[in-house]
Amino acid sequence: MHELAVCEAIAETVRGRAAGRSPARIQVRIGYLRQVVPDSLLFSWELLTADTDLEHCKLDIEHVPAVVACRICGNRTTLELPILVCGSCGTADVELVTGDEFDLASFDVVAT
Amino acid sequence: MGRFHAHPDGTVHEHDHEREGSPSSHDVGDHRGYEATGTARVEILERILSENDRIAASNRQDFAQAGVVSVNLMSSPGAGKTTLLKRTLAQIGETRRVGILEGDIATSIDADQLAGFGAAAVSLVNTSAGFGGECHLDAIMVRSGLGRLPLGELDLLIIENVGNLVCPAEFDVGQHAKAMVYAVTEGEEKPLKYPVMFRAVDAVVVNKIDLLPYLDFDLDLFLANLKAVNPTATVIQVSARNGAGIDDWCGWLLDQSPTGP
Numbered sequence: 001m002h003e004l005a006v007c008e009a010i011a012e013t014v015r016g017r018a019a020g021r022s023p024a025r026i027q028v029r030i031g032y033l034r035q036v037v038p039d040s041l042l043f044s045w046e047l048l049t050a051d052t053d054l055e056h057c058k059l060d061i062e063h064v065p066a067v068v069a070c071r072i073c074g075n076r077t078t079l080e081l082p083i084l085v086c087g088s089c090g091t092a093d094v095e096l097v098t099g100d101e102f103d104l105a106s107f108d109v110v111a112t
Numbered sequence: 113m114g115r116f117h118a119h120p121d122g123t124v125h126e127h128d129h130e131r132e133g134s135p136s137s138h139d140v141g142d143h144r145g146y147e148a149t150g151t152a153r154v155e156i157l158e159r160i161l162s163e164n165d166r167i168a169a170s171n172r173q174d175f176a177q178a179g180v181v182s183v184n185l186m187s188s189p190g191a192g193k194t195t196l197l198k199r200t201l202a203q204i205g206e207t208r209r210v211g212i213l214e215g216d217i218a219t220s221i222d223a224d225q226l227a228g229f230g231a232a233a234v235s236l237v238n239t240s241a242g243f244g245g246e247c248h249l250d251a252i253m254v255r256s257g258l259g260r261l262p263l264g265e266l267d268l269l270i271i272e273n274v275g276n277l278v279c280p281a282e283f284d285v286g287q288h289a290k291a292m293v294y295a296v297t298e299g300e301e302k303p304l305k306y307p308v309m310f311r312a313v314d315a316v317v318v319n320k321i322d323l324l325p326y327l328d329f330d331l332d333l334f335l336a337n338l339k340a341v342n343p344t345a346t347v348i349q350v351s352a353r354n355g356a357g358i359d360d361w362c363g364w365l366l367d368q369s370p371t372g373p
Contacts, residue, residue, distance in 0.1 A: 002248055002279035009160050017154060024151055028160060035278050035308040082307035083340040092343050102282070104160045108151040 003036060003044040010045075011054055014107050021109040025058045031101035032066040033082055057107075066099025164283055168251035171258065171286025176370040178263040180211070182271060183368060184287035186309065189275030191295040192319040194222045195352040196361070197270060198229045203362050204268075205230030211266040213257045215239060215249040215274045222272065235260040239274060248279035251286055268365065277302070281309040289368045291315040296323060300334040307341045315346040315364055322351040 066079040070086035077087035209232040223236040237257040239246035303310040350357030
């Protein structure tokens, strides 16, 4: 439900950086451990940008898998559930490597 | 919808490519092909909510300067935040000056209740502006509510977030510590279903324990699920209804510091 607020934040930042240019696509990176529903984000984006300067600007969502590194055995595990344990030795003494991303990476403008 | 593809660094993403000029750029996850189609890429690389985070940092600084500890209190609707706050005010309201910033989609029902329970000051932020009501408090809403609070006269500010287990977890409001109220009537699996919230908090207040004899609730299973997603959270078992465990909760609250994380 907060996807609309997320879209507002994206639009505001991109408008500020675009400085009058026309953004055609925006790239966002969202980690598996974030509670953002991609379809909902795309729907909110369409709703928010309809009849605005960003109406034809697309949102590209990059899903970043959750990967933990084990502090005991050193192995890396890609998580299928949001449970932070090592897939090799089972310890919870792990460090999150990726999966927490909630980033506005870049946007593309039509070159003039 | 679009297609998934993998990049060499292991990330996978999905989007449609109907506007893209070079099909090969899709195969290798290399987007330099955009140049050929007459577009240029502008790198940003900041958190989507960076503007919120900046205002949250200002809030945090204002709290610290005023010597006020701020705690962001979250939960699903009906877990017992407001009842817990009434107990909290009854317990520490005479020795500490407690302010409440109350976030609700609509109505002042909770704020009105708390004002009569010994809170030094209550500020209500209705989030109903926009599309039918925001489901969370963000740093800007909290900042707008601070104007109605005498921060310099407070010791503790409790920010009672909108009842919701999803959205409030994503927004830093400038608190020094985050706690959530979880009621044993909600089921053992909630930490696994709402990992962002359960991972985000420093303390989990397990409420309504007076109901345990009447429920099929498996407390050990819940605690194991909680530990799986958040091994370091402080767990405080309470009954806001009969007052059990309120000492522990108030002890945790008073242990928080404005210079802490």
